[in-house]
Amino acid sequence: MTVLPAPRGVDAQGRLAREGSLARVPPAFRPVVAAVRDRLPAVFGTRLHSAYLYGSVPRGTARVGRSDLDLLVALHGEPADADRAAARALGQALDQEFRQIDGVGTLLYGRERLLSDLERYDLGWFVACLCTPLLGDDLAEHLPRYRPDSLLARETNGDLGRWLPHWRERIAGAEDTEEARRPLVRFMSRHLVRTGFTLVMPRWQGWTSDLREMAEVFGAYYPQRAAELRRAAEYGYEPVGDPEVLRSYVDELGPWLAAEYARVHGVKAPRPD
Template identity: 80%
Template sequence: MTPAPGKGLTPEGHIAREGSLARVPDAFRTVVAAARERLPEVYGTRLDSAYLYGSIPRGTARPGRSDLDLLVALRDEPTDADRQAARALGDALDQEFAQIDGVGTLLFGRERLLSDLERYDLGWFVACLCTPLLGEDLAARLPRYRPDDPLLARETNGDLALFLPRWRERISAAEDTEEARRPLVRFMSRHLVRTGFTLVMARWRGWTSDLAEMAGAFGAYYPERAAQLAAAAAYGHDPVGDPAVLRSYVDDLGPWLAGEYARVHGVKAPRPETAG
């Protein structure tokens, strides 16, 4: 059953910013404090701002199972050395703090995050899904967002077709073990569920980051695919290493979802790294 309108929204109908430092579970406060302390040491005066996103600032993280997700904005465009530094910091935090299962860091220049091209993708991500950790909160320079805006749906997930060939390459290159396949299943499951949800977000008239709730919203409008997305939501939390799951994603669910998304919302505007 579709929830009442307004879920995850402000009284004015905008997507409410999710997460806050106050919601960080006690088990994760030390690792968040370490990230806040070390990021300025890594990037110095080039650091513009930093954010948490994902389950930790939402308060739903599970010790030993959840990763630490960071978004870092620099005053200029990041270099390969900056990305290597982010990986090194993530590896150090992962080794030091047993309560996290990995660290993922998104690294961008401030100008790109505030650009017109990214206003309904990375800009929306910062304004709605990121919790300020350090520096100026760039959300103050971005608009308010509504779930029924077709531009938001197109720009957030209208590029699934571009990812599918890359996913096939990653699957082929992975070791033939369950351990190697589980991270791929987790990542691809989450991506597909979120894409399925934004496909129907305008009709559902709300916002959620809960994978099961996303799949349920999708299934109300596409019952013939509901079981597939519900299974993907479960694998997003507890992945399996079954190669058949990965094949179904790139040969069946993924292509269908990419085609339906393009039909309903159109295709995401090309970025410099994807144009041509």
């Protein structure tokens, strides 16, 4: 019998609490964060509205030499190709300079989109609850306090059914090597575990970003699928290059999860291409 973890990640009123902070950044990663804070204004100039950390670094769980640095940059206007190129160049420079990180991932969005009604329960929630302010005025001041309800579940991960055809294309187009398949397994494992967790999040009434805990919470409500999601959680941290894992994701677990999600919460509102 699965023991359900006690809900966490919410305040006394049941609203989702921001999960990271600069105080939690491990000492080994603080020079990287300082370099980002110093360099971003030079990279984007007056177009920069604000910048945020997210992921394992501000949660305090980053592993030296294994974890990447995740950034979200909000611009005053919609990002252009030049902005994306500048972000890639900065990420590559940081990755080469700081051995404690394994890559840099940067999300670029315009301020207007992040605060739009369409994104209020997806990107807006992401900024307000999963991002740690690093530079500029915090956009969370303009966003609501979120609760782990069905609306949030639908608008964050209610689009798995739309992603599955693209996943199949990526798998078919990948090189037939374990090295080429491992990043796909890692990405898809994490996506599936997070989707499984948000499927049951309104029943659990809490939040966690720990993949193993996500899988345990899911398994308490769907014991017949618990082993699959626990295995996916492990692959999210330590991926394998097994083609059968990818096949099971797009032919079995993924389609079941997409259908169950649509049944319980509905389908995410479509976004512009």
